Amino acid sequence: MAALVMQVNGFQFQGKVYIALDEGSDYYRIYGEKDGTTKEYHHDIAFDELGDVLDLMIETGGMTKEEYQAKVKDFVCNILKINIAT
Numbered sequence: 001m002a003a004l005v006m007q008v009n010g011f012q013f014q015g016k017v018y019i020a021l022d023e024g025s026d027y028y029r030i031y032g033e034k035d036g037t038t039k040e041y042h043h044d045i046a047f048d049e050l051g052d053v054l055d056l057m058i059e060t061g062g063m064t065k066e067e068y069q070a071k072v073k074d075f076v077c078n079i080l081k082i083n084i085a086t
Contacts, residue, residue, distance in 0.1 A: 001020045002020065003018040003031070004018070006019075008058050011060070011061065011068075011075075012056075012059060012060065013032060013058045014034065015032055015033050015035070016032070016034075017033075017054070017057070017058065018030070018031040019054075027043070027046060028043075028046075028047065029042065029044075
């Protein structure tokens, strides 16, 4: 089965993400590889659900919009502090 492979560095998942089309069912499967171990995270995903499923898996993990924005703000502020201090 052919797959699209992406290296990601999100808040919830860091590693390789594989998106594969199950041609028999016309649905997608998403696999994650971290520390040399690959496991299936999601299956039977329609094309119009891919963006939301990937966002939950890689970045937001079910956080509310406000929680996610606060996490991004903290992350950016920490980066700026490091860059200003050096």
